[in-house]
Amino acid sequence: MAEVRIAPQPIRRADRARQVADVLRHQIHGGAYGDGLPGEPELAAEFVVSRNIIREALAALQDEGLIHRGPRVGTHVAQHKFDHGLDVLLGLQETFDGQEVRNEVRAAATISAPPSVARRLLLEPGAPVVFIERLRYLGDLPLSLDQTYLVPDIGAAVLAHPLETNDLFPLIEQISGQPLGAASLALEAIPADRHSATILQLPGGAALLMLERLTTLADGRPVDLEYIRMRGDRVTMRGNLTRSTP
16 A cells, blocks of 8 residues: 655644744743843744744733733733642642732522532532632732532531631531542633623633532542632643553
């Protein structure tokens, strides 16, 4: 059988600019360019592309709000993202240990569990659950809007603690007398609805990371179901994966 050779296709300029932007974005998130990005000629030489491609890549990063550019001042990083690991079960305050995390408690009450919530927490339909909504800040920056459903026995005890300064995970472990075991999670990108965008100080339609997380105790009992809207422009989710046999 004759060998079929496929002729290489030229890479379009827009595709090449996107490739450059992806590499630069990764380097910026890794802490590079503290003194500012190199000039267009240096970047063009580094990536072996034209200066027009570099301009397109930088324009994309500027549109994301990641860099700012100006005449005679060059190109500088406008903001850095925070790394949020997916390998270990930690609360926000535990994740960003050493940084100021505070909570604005928007709701904290016992309600009847919606059917899907009752099912996930292995409760009877309409059973009471404790609902907590918090706007969570990292420093002065609103970072996430968290909606939490807790099983009633643990949730009632949680409400007796100051939620403005406490992560829920340590409280659950303290109240239950056993460590948390594991969590199942789903992560997707969604456009911010107008109400959430206002609360999180984002333009309407901006991208949010929606995290659904069901957490169990060490004995396997589900106790905490969360729906977390997190600012995608401030957080990078990171994890380490191990190849398993398909």
